[in-house]
Amino acid sequence: MSESFAPRYHQIEQSLRARISSLPAHALLPSEAALCEEFSVSRMTVRAAMQRLEADDLVYRQPGRGTFVAEAQPHRQVSRLRGFSAEMRRRGLEPSSRVLTAHVRPATDDERADLRLRARAEVVELRRIRVASGQPIADEHTVLPADMAPVLDADLAGGSLHEQLRALGRTATSGTCNIRAEAADRTTARELGLRTGSPVLVEERLILDQDGVPLERTATRYAADRYALEASFTVEPPAPVRRGRRQPS
Structure with missing residues:
Protein backbone atom coordinates (compact mmCIF):
# COMPACT_ATOMS: atom_id res chain seq x y z
CA MET A 1 0.00 0.00 0.00
CA SER A 2 1.58 3.29 -1.07
CA GLU A 3 1.67 6.13 1.44
CA SER A 4 -0.38 8.41 -0.83
CA PHE A 5 -3.27 5.94 -1.07
CA ALA A 6 -3.13 4.66 2.52
CA PRO A 7 -6.09 5.57 4.75
CA ARG A 8 -5.39 8.73 6.74
CA TYR A 9 -5.54 6.90 10.07
CA HIS A 10 -2.92 4.44 8.75
CA GLN A 11 -0.56 7.28 7.85
CA ILE A 12 -1.02 8.78 11.33
CA GLU A 13 -0.50 5.38 12.92
CA GLN A 14 2.80 4.85 11.06
CA SER A 15 3.99 8.32 11.98
CA LEU A 16 3.21 7.69 15.65
CA ARG A 17 4.89 4.27 15.56
CA ALA A 18 8.11 5.92 14.38
CA ARG A 19 7.79 8.55 17.09
CA ILE A 20 7.08 6.00 19.82
CA SER A 21 10.16 3.94 18.88
CA SER A 22 12.40 6.85 19.94
CA LEU A 23 10.56 7.69 23.18
CA PRO A 24 11.15 6.17 26.63
CA ALA A 25 8.52 4.01 28.30
CA HIS A 26 5.72 5.94 30.04
CA ALA A 27 6.36 9.12 28.02
CA LEU A 28 3.19 11.17 27.59
CA LEU A 29 1.92 11.41 24.02
CA PRO A 30 0.07 14.45 22.61
CA SER A 31 -3.65 14.61 23.33
CA GLU A 32 -6.23 13.68 20.71
CA ALA A 33 -7.00 17.37 20.24
CA ALA A 34 -3.32 18.16 19.66
CA LEU A 35 -2.99 15.30 17.16
CA CYS A 36 -6.10 16.47 15.32
CA GLU A 37 -4.51 19.88 14.91
CA GLU A 38 -1.09 18.44 13.97
CA PHE A 39 -2.45 16.14 11.23
CA SER A 40 -5.48 18.27 10.24
CA VAL A 41 -7.92 15.39 10.72
CA SER A 42 -11.01 14.62 12.77
CA ARG A 43 -10.94 13.16 16.26
CA MET A 44 -12.45 9.94 14.89
CA THR A 45 -9.46 9.48 12.56
CA VAL A 46 -6.96 10.06 15.36
CA ARG A 47 -8.89 7.68 17.61
CA ALA A 48 -8.75 4.92 14.95
CA ALA A 49 -4.96 5.27 14.77
CA MET A 50 -4.57 5.25 18.55
CA GLN A 51 -6.78 2.17 18.89
CA ARG A 52 -4.48 0.25 16.55
CA LEU A 53 -1.44 1.28 18.58
CA GLU A 54 -3.18 0.25 21.79
CA ALA A 55 -4.14 -3.12 20.28
CA ASP A 56 -0.44 -3.74 19.56
CA ASP A 57 0.49 -2.83 23.17
CA LEU A 58 2.51 0.17 22.04
CA VAL A 59 0.55 2.63 24.18
CA TYR A 60 -1.73 2.60 27.21
CA ARG A 61 -4.35 5.05 28.38
CA GLN A 62 -5.04 6.47 31.80
CA PRO A 63 -8.45 8.19 32.08
CA GLY A 64 -8.05 11.84 32.92
CA ARG A 65 -4.29 11.79 32.38
CA GLY A 66 -3.70 10.87 28.73
CA THR A 67 -2.00 8.26 26.55
CA PHE A 68 1.48 6.98 27.35
CA VAL A 69 4.20 4.91 25.66
CA ALA A 70 3.96 1.32 26.87
CA GLU A 71 6.97 -0.47 28.27
CA ALA A 72 8.57 -2.64 25.60
CA GLN A 73 8.04 -6.37 26.02
CA PRO A 74 11.12 -8.28 24.79
CA HIS A 75 9.31 -11.57 24.20
Whole structure:
Protein backbone atom coordinates (compact mmCIF):
# COMPACT_ATOMS: atom_id res chain seq x y z
CA MET A 1 0.00 0.00 0.00
CA SER A 2 1.58 3.29 -1.07
CA GLU A 3 1.67 6.13 1.44
CA SER A 4 -0.38 8.41 -0.83
CA PHE A 5 -3.27 5.94 -1.07
CA ALA A 6 -3.13 4.66 2.52
CA PRO A 7 -6.09 5.57 4.75
CA ARG A 8 -5.39 8.73 6.74
CA TYR A 9 -5.54 6.90 10.07
CA HIS A 10 -2.92 4.44 8.75
CA GLN A 11 -0.56 7.28 7.85
CA ILE A 12 -1.02 8.78 11.33
CA GLU A 13 -0.50 5.38 12.92
CA GLN A 14 2.80 4.85 11.06
CA SER A 15 3.99 8.32 11.98
CA LEU A 16 3.21 7.69 15.65
CA ARG A 17 4.89 4.27 15.56
CA ALA A 18 8.11 5.92 14.38
CA ARG A 19 7.79 8.55 17.09
CA ILE A 20 7.08 6.00 19.82
CA SER A 21 10.16 3.94 18.88
CA SER A 22 12.40 6.85 19.94
CA LEU A 23 10.56 7.69 23.18
CA PRO A 24 11.15 6.17 26.63
CA ALA A 25 8.52 4.01 28.30
CA HIS A 26 5.72 5.94 30.04
CA ALA A 27 6.36 9.12 28.02
CA LEU A 28 3.19 11.17 27.59
CA LEU A 29 1.92 11.41 24.02
CA PRO A 30 0.07 14.45 22.61
CA SER A 31 -3.65 14.61 23.33
CA GLU A 32 -6.23 13.68 20.71
CA ALA A 33 -7.00 17.37 20.24
CA ALA A 34 -3.32 18.16 19.66
CA LEU A 35 -2.99 15.30 17.16
CA CYS A 36 -6.10 16.47 15.32
CA GLU A 37 -4.51 19.88 14.91
CA GLU A 38 -1.09 18.44 13.97
CA PHE A 39 -2.45 16.14 11.23
CA SER A 40 -5.48 18.27 10.24
CA VAL A 41 -7.92 15.39 10.72
CA SER A 42 -11.01 14.62 12.77
CA ARG A 43 -10.94 13.16 16.26
CA MET A 44 -12.45 9.94 14.89
CA THR A 45 -9.46 9.48 12.56
CA VAL A 46 -6.96 10.06 15.36
CA ARG A 47 -8.89 7.68 17.61
CA ALA A 48 -8.75 4.92 14.95
CA ALA A 49 -4.96 5.27 14.77
CA MET A 50 -4.57 5.25 18.55
CA GLN A 51 -6.78 2.17 18.89
CA ARG A 52 -4.48 0.25 16.55
CA LEU A 53 -1.44 1.28 18.58
CA GLU A 54 -3.18 0.25 21.79
CA ALA A 55 -4.14 -3.12 20.28
CA ASP A 56 -0.44 -3.74 19.56
CA ASP A 57 0.49 -2.83 23.17
CA LEU A 58 2.51 0.17 22.04
CA VAL A 59 0.55 2.63 24.18
CA TYR A 60 -1.73 2.60 27.21
CA ARG A 61 -4.35 5.05 28.38
CA GLN A 62 -5.04 6.47 31.80
CA PRO A 63 -8.45 8.19 32.08
CA GLY A 64 -8.05 11.84 32.92
CA ARG A 65 -4.29 11.79 32.38
CA GLY A 66 -3.70 10.87 28.73
CA THR A 67 -2.00 8.26 26.55
CA PHE A 68 1.48 6.98 27.35
CA VAL A 69 4.20 4.91 25.66
CA ALA A 70 3.96 1.32 26.87
CA GLU A 71 6.97 -0.47 28.27
CA ALA A 72 8.57 -2.64 25.60
CA GLN A 73 8.04 -6.37 26.02
CA PRO A 74 11.12 -8.28 24.79
CA HIS A 75 9.31 -11.57 24.20
CA ARG A 76 5.94 -12.61 22.81
CA GLN A 77 3.39 -13.90 25.27
CA VAL A 78 2.44 -17.46 24.29
CA SER A 79 -1.15 -16.73 25.31
CA ARG A 80 -1.43 -13.80 22.84
CA LEU A 81 -2.16 -14.37 19.16
CA ARG A 82 -0.26 -11.61 17.39
CA GLY A 83 0.98 -11.66 13.81
CA PHE A 84 4.70 -11.33 13.11
CA SER A 85 4.28 -7.96 11.39
CA ALA A 86 2.36 -6.46 14.31
CA GLU A 87 4.80 -7.89 16.83
CA MET A 88 7.89 -6.52 15.09
CA ARG A 89 6.31 -3.08 14.71
CA ARG A 90 5.49 -3.16 18.42
CA ARG A 91 9.21 -3.61 19.05
CA GLY A 92 10.06 -0.68 16.79
CA LEU A 93 11.38 -2.94 14.00
CA GLU A 94 10.39 -2.97 10.33
CA PRO A 95 8.88 -6.33 9.28
CA SER A 96 9.26 -7.85 5.84
CA SER A 97 9.36 -11.29 4.26
CA ARG A 98 11.16 -13.21 1.56
CA VAL A 99 8.66 -15.45 -0.20
CA LEU A 100 10.03 -18.91 -0.98
CA THR A 101 6.78 -20.70 -1.85
CA ALA A 102 3.32 -19.37 -2.74
CA HIS A 103 1.01 -21.72 -4.61
CA VAL A 104 -2.03 -24.01 -4.48
CA ARG A 105 -1.47 -27.76 -4.17
CA PRO A 106 -3.31 -30.92 -3.04
CA ALA A 107 -3.70 -31.18 0.75
CA THR A 108 -1.98 -33.92 2.72
CA ASP A 109 -4.00 -36.22 4.98
CA ASP A 110 -2.85 -34.34 8.09
CA GLU A 111 -3.74 -30.98 6.57
CA ARG A 112 -7.20 -32.18 5.59
CA ALA A 113 -7.78 -33.45 9.12
CA ASP A 114 -6.54 -30.29 10.87
CA LEU A 115 -8.33 -27.86 8.54
CA ARG A 116 -11.46 -30.04 8.31
CA LEU A 117 -11.32 -30.27 4.53
CA ARG A 118 -13.10 -32.67 2.21
CA ALA A 119 -11.34 -35.52 0.40
CA ARG A 120 -9.08 -34.42 -2.49
CA ALA A 121 -9.20 -30.82 -1.26
CA GLU A 122 -6.51 -28.31 -2.18
CA VAL A 123 -4.69 -25.85 0.06
CA VAL A 124 -2.72 -22.63 -0.26
CA GLU A 125 0.90 -23.19 0.75
CA LEU A 126 3.12 -20.28 1.78
CA ARG A 127 6.70 -20.42 2.92
CA ARG A 128 8.26 -17.15 3.94
CA ILE A 129 11.43 -16.06 5.71
CA ARG A 130 10.29 -13.46 8.23
CA VAL A 131 12.69 -10.55 8.57
CA ALA A 132 12.93 -7.73 11.12
CA SER A 133 14.88 -4.63 10.10
CA GLY A 134 17.00 -6.68 7.73
CA GLN A 135 17.70 -9.60 10.07
CA PRO A 136 16.10 -13.00 9.29
CA ILE A 137 14.17 -14.22 12.33
CA ALA A 138 12.03 -17.17 11.28
CA ASP A 139 11.30 -19.74 8.60
CA GLU A 140 7.49 -19.86 8.42
CA HIS A 141 5.47 -22.53 6.60
CA THR A 142 1.72 -21.79 6.38
CA VAL A 143 -1.15 -23.79 4.93
CA LEU A 144 -4.61 -22.27 4.32
CA PRO A 145 -7.86 -23.59 2.84
CA ALA A 146 -7.98 -23.20 -0.95
CA ASP A 147 -10.73 -20.55 -0.80
CA MET A 148 -8.09 -18.22 0.66
CA ALA A 149 -6.18 -18.32 -2.66
CA PRO A 150 -6.77 -14.57 -3.31
CA VAL A 151 -3.99 -13.91 -0.76
CA LEU A 152 -1.56 -15.08 -3.46
CA ASP A 153 -2.25 -11.81 -5.30
CA ALA A 154 -1.46 -9.73 -2.21
CA ASP A 155 1.84 -8.25 -1.09
CA LEU A 156 3.21 -11.22 0.85
CA ALA A 157 6.68 -9.68 1.14
CA GLY A 158 5.76 -6.38 2.77
CA GLY A 159 2.18 -6.88 3.92
CA SER A 160 0.45 -8.74 6.72
CA LEU A 161 -1.15 -12.11 5.89
CA HIS A 162 -3.68 -11.73 8.72
CA GLU A 163 -4.79 -8.35 7.34
CA GLN A 164 -5.35 -10.00 3.95
CA LEU A 165 -7.35 -12.79 5.58
CA ARG A 166 -9.50 -10.20 7.39
CA ALA A 167 -10.18 -8.53 4.05
CA LEU A 168 -11.51 -11.90 2.86
CA GLY A 169 -13.85 -12.11 5.85
CA ARG A 170 -11.78 -14.50 7.98
CA THR A 171 -10.30 -13.11 11.20
CA ALA A 172 -7.71 -15.12 13.12
CA THR A 173 -9.22 -15.29 16.61
CA SER A 174 -7.96 -18.22 18.67
CA GLY A 175 -5.99 -21.40 18.41
CA THR A 176 -3.63 -23.93 19.90
CA CYS A 177 0.12 -24.34 19.61
CA ASN A 178 2.84 -26.84 20.30
CA ILE A 179 6.36 -25.65 21.08
CA ARG A 180 9.53 -27.71 20.82
CA ALA A 181 13.20 -27.43 19.90
CA GLU A 182 14.97 -29.08 17.01
CA ALA A 183 18.16 -28.83 14.98
CA ALA A 184 17.97 -26.63 11.89
CA ASP A 185 18.04 -28.56 8.62
CA ARG A 186 20.14 -27.36 5.70
CA THR A 187 17.44 -25.21 4.10
CA THR A 188 16.31 -23.45 7.29
CA ALA A 189 19.93 -22.91 8.36
CA ARG A 190 20.84 -21.38 5.00
CA GLU A 191 17.82 -19.05 4.93
CA LEU A 192 18.32 -17.88 8.53
CA GLY A 193 22.09 -17.57 8.29
CA LEU A 194 22.74 -20.36 10.79
CA ARG A 195 24.98 -23.42 10.85
CA THR A 196 23.22 -26.64 9.92
CA GLY A 197 22.22 -28.32 13.19
CA SER A 198 21.94 -25.04 15.13
CA PRO A 199 19.05 -24.97 17.61
CA VAL A 200 15.76 -23.51 16.41
CA LEU A 201 12.55 -22.95 18.36
CA VAL A 202 9.59 -24.56 16.58
CA GLU A 203 6.05 -23.28 17.12
CA GLU A 204 3.29 -25.30 15.43
CA ARG A 205 -0.07 -23.49 15.41
CA LEU A 206 -3.60 -24.28 14.37
CA ILE A 207 -5.55 -21.02 14.20
CA LEU A 208 -9.35 -20.70 14.13
CA ASP A 209 -11.40 -17.86 12.69
CA GLN A 210 -14.18 -15.82 14.29
CA ASP A 211 -16.63 -18.71 13.79
CA GLY A 212 -14.35 -21.36 15.28
CA VAL A 213 -13.51 -22.77 11.82
CA PRO A 214 -9.87 -23.83 11.15
CA LEU A 215 -8.17 -21.11 9.14
CA GLU A 216 -4.40 -21.57 9.30
CA ARG A 217 -1.93 -24.36 9.97
CA THR A 218 1.55 -22.95 10.52
CA ALA A 219 4.94 -24.27 11.57
CA THR A 220 7.45 -21.52 12.34
CA ARG A 221 11.14 -22.15 13.04
CA TYR A 222 12.76 -19.27 14.92
CA ALA A 223 16.49 -18.67 15.24
CA ALA A 224 16.92 -19.49 18.93
CA ASP A 225 19.32 -16.60 19.60
CA ARG A 226 16.94 -14.00 18.09
CA TYR A 227 13.52 -14.88 19.45
CA ALA A 228 11.89 -16.09 22.65
CA LEU A 229 8.41 -16.94 23.89
CA GLU A 230 7.20 -15.95 27.33
CA ALA A 231 4.46 -17.71 29.32
CA SER A 232 2.51 -16.80 32.44
CA PHE A 233 1.42 -19.61 34.73
CA THR A 234 -0.04 -20.51 38.08
CA VAL A 235 1.46 -23.08 40.39
CA GLU A 236 -0.71 -26.15 40.83
CA PRO A 237 -1.34 -26.85 44.53
CA PRO A 238 0.06 -30.13 45.82
CA ALA A 239 -2.30 -33.06 46.04
CA PRO A 240 -3.51 -33.75 49.58
CA VAL A 241 -1.57 -36.43 51.40
CA ARG A 242 -3.71 -39.42 52.17
CA ARG A 243 -2.89 -40.91 55.53
CA GLY A 244 -3.59 -44.60 55.82
CA ARG A 245 -4.31 -46.48 59.00
CA ARG A 246 -1.32 -47.70 60.83
CA GLN A 247 -1.00 -51.42 60.63
CA PRO A 248 -0.76 -53.19 63.99
CA SER A 249 2.72 -54.39 64.74
